[in-house]
Amino acid sequence: MAAPRKCSLELRERGVRMYRASDPRPQIRKLAVGLGVRPGVLRGWIRQAEADSGERDDRLTTDERAELAALRKENVQLKRANEVLRTASAFFAAQLDPARPR
Incomplete structure (x- = not known):
């Protein structure tokens, strides 16, 4: 903020x-x-x-600064979502294949 x-x-x-x-x-x-x-x-x-x-x-113009801030915020959200998906996929892969080493 x-x-x-x-x-x-x-x-x-x-x-x-x-x-x-x-x-x-x-x-x-x-x-x-x-x-x-x-x-x-x-x-x-x-x-x-x-x-x-x-x-x-x-x-940068004021509009460009606002757009850059919005894109940076979106980038952080996308990185967070990717990390959640990566963790979830690893969890479910381990559940599906119990013989797989952890």
């Missing part, structure tokens, strides 16, 4: 919008202080917004 967000989505969107709307680009540090967040947090928000809009290729 993911940790709860400390900043609202509205604050995140407002910070990214303020950064993009100002010309020339303001220093992230000054803008972050004005919003009441750490500069690294605001920088991450800006980078993620750029990835979501297709301006950056070095990060």
Whole structure:
């Protein structure tokens, strides 16, 4: 389960919008202080917004991150199911052939 967000989505969107709307680009540090967040947090928000809009290729988009998390969760469930089936098949094979060494 993911940790709860400390900043609202509205604050995140407002910070990214303020950064993009100002010309020339303001220093992230000054803008972050004005919003009441750490500069690294605001920088991450800006980078993620750029990835979501297709301006950056070095990060996954939000949709890709969600899909990756779902696939990882499914992978864990499938591995668990395979282990159960492997154990069950070994158990039943031993029951069917009592002469087989264990």
